[in-house]
Amino acid sequence: MLNTLQIKDVFVKINKTILLEDVNLSLQKGDLNIIIGPNGAGKSTLLKAIVKILDIQKGDILLNNKSFKEQNINEVSSQIAYMAQSNEKSNLNVIDVLELSRRKYSGFILSKTDYILIENIIKEFGLEKFLNKNIDMLSGGERQKVFLAAAIIQEPKVLILDEPISHLDPKNQIEMLDIIKRKTKEENFICITVLHDLQNALHYGNKIIMLKNKKIINFQKSEDINSQMLSSLYDIPCKLFWEDGHPFLFLGHQHSNTKTYQHSHKK
Ligand SMILES: Nc1ncnc2c1ncn2[C@@H]1O[C@H](COP(=O)(O)OP(=O)(O)OP(=O)(O)O)[C@@H](O)[C@H]1O
Ligand SMILES: [Mg+2]
Numbered sequence: 001m002l003n004t005l006q007i008k009d010v011f012v013k014i015n016k017t018i019l020l021e022d023v024n025l026s027l028q029k030g031d032l033n034i035i036i037g038p039n040g041a042g043k044s045t046l047l048k049a050i051v052k053i054l055d056i057q058k059g060d061i062l063l064n065n066k067s068f069k070e071q072n073i074n075e076v077s078s079q080i081a082y083m084a085q086s087n088e089k090s091n092l093n094v095i096d097v098l099e100l101s102r103r104k105y106s107g108f109i110l111s112k113t114d115y116i117l118i119e120n121i122i123k124e125f126g127l128e129k130f131l132n133k134n135i136d137m138l139s140g141g142e143r144q145k146v147f148l149a150a151a152i153i154q155e156p157k158v159l160i161l162d163e164p165i166s167h168l169d170p171k172n173q174i175e176m177l178d179i180i181k182r183k184t185k186e187e188n189f190i191c192i193t194v195l196h197d198l199q200n201a202l203h204y205g206n207k208i209i210m211l212k213n214k215k216i217i218n219f220q221k222s223e224d225i226n227s228q229m230l231s232s233l234y235d236i237p238c239k240l241f242w243e244d245g246h247p248f249l250f251l252g253h254q255h256s257n258t259k260t261y262q263h264s265h266k267k
Contacts (some may be wrong), residue, residue, distance in 0.1 A: 003029040003064065005050075005158055005190050011058035012049050019045045023059070028194065032184045034205035034222075036235060044085050047160050050192070051082045054196075055077045063157060065261040078104070080182045081156035083147050085163050085194075094138070094146050095131045098122070101153050117153050124179065125149045140167035148176060152183055159184070161193040165200075173197070177204045198230065200207040202240075203265045216255075222247075 010023040020042045027033050035043045048054040050061055052073045061068045074108065081101075092100070104113040110118075122128060125145050135143060144167050151159060161180070164172045181204050182192040192209075196199045202222045203209060210218035210233050218229055218251050225241070228250075229240040237248040 003191075007046075007050070007059070008062070009059035010046075010049060010056050011060065012045055012054060013057050014054075017220065018214060019054075023211065023216055025216065025219060027190050029190055030185055030188045030192045031206040032181050032193065032204060033209055034201040034207045035192065035211055036196070036198060036201050036233065038212035042214045043211050044159045044162050046211065047082065047162050047194065050158075051080055051160060052076045053082075057097045068253075079156060080158040080160060081151040082155040082160045083162060083164055085166075089136055092135050093132050094135060097135055097146055097150050098127075098153065101154050117155075117159065120150045121153050134139045141172060142168060143167060145172065145176065148180075149155060156188065157189055159189055159191045161191070163194050163196065165195070165197070171201065180204070193243065198251075199247055199249050202249070 005025075006026040007025040007027075010020055012018070012020040021159065023212055035042055035046070045054060047058050050068075052068060063079060063244075064077075087159060090097075098118050099110060099114075102110055102118065106114050122131065125148070127146060127149060130142060131137060132147065135241060138146065146166060147162050148161065151161065159180075164180070165176050168176060177200055180193065181189060193205075202225060205222045206220070208220055208222050208225055209216060210229065212233055218225075220229075224241070227238045227240045230240060230251075234251070236251055237253065241248050
């Protein structure tokens with residue numbers, strides 16, 4: 001199928017440990033797909049399998065009908081931008097990180113278009129004051145913004161982000177999620193993002209992928225997610241209701257005077 005990333009019967013094993021089994025997904029261009037699920041479920045493993053950092057033992061991954069099996073890691077990474085859960089230390093300045101992510105396509109000498117792209121993303125992400133700072137000298141949140149900007153200017157067909165807002169304050173979280181959602185639509189790529197923040201996941205995601213114990217247990221439009229699905233994903237009580245297109249979520253213990261909310265849908 002065109003315009004899709006297809007993940008077919010993917011099975012991943014390292015040494016004797018099975019990390020993923022029977023993973024099937026068909027993801028469409030322009031959709032922000034958010035993976036949620038408990039720690040250790042296999043979320044990062046799935047992202048690493050898609051970008052070929054990890055080998056898959058069974059199954060296949062295809063972008064626009066072309067199997068990744070026939071492509072090496074460089075060919076795959078020319079189509080996919082990936083931001084890891086935690087970034088390794090590096091000795092680079094912020095501007096170097098941004099330029100590097102264009103060099104992957106343009107070679108050592110960057111074009112005028114590359115510099116325009118870099119200039120625009122610097123403004124969009126408010127990175128002006130960090131440009132000549134070493135990446136290791138930034139705060140965790142500042143670093144996340146730089147790596148997110150670097151992933152987006154690669155102009156990928158698939159953007160893969162592993163917990164991209166985990167170190168950001170609430171204002172930066174919604175600013176980054178707004179950018180991710182808008183770029184996914186405007187540039188019409190496929191975005192796959194892991195988030196632990198369920199409120200944001202439901203609010204921003206077009207589709208929600210629930211991963212538990214090595215398997216996908218649910219793949220739905222975010223507005224079709226209900227309390228039971230989240231309760232059984234995390235094995236905790238959960239109450240979810242929607243108001244004016246915003247999800248409201250209570251996790252954990254219930255109060256004896258809890259109001260019973262009508263289940264309403266995302267508008
Ligand atoms: N290289 C590896 N070798 C063996 N086991 C691994 C390897 N990498 C991860 N695992 C195990 O696979 C399981 C899934 O790990 P993964 O990193 O995919 O979880 P996750 O869903 O991303 O969790 P978190 O929410 O904590 O980031 C874990 O139990 C982990 O210990
Ligand atoms: Mg992870």
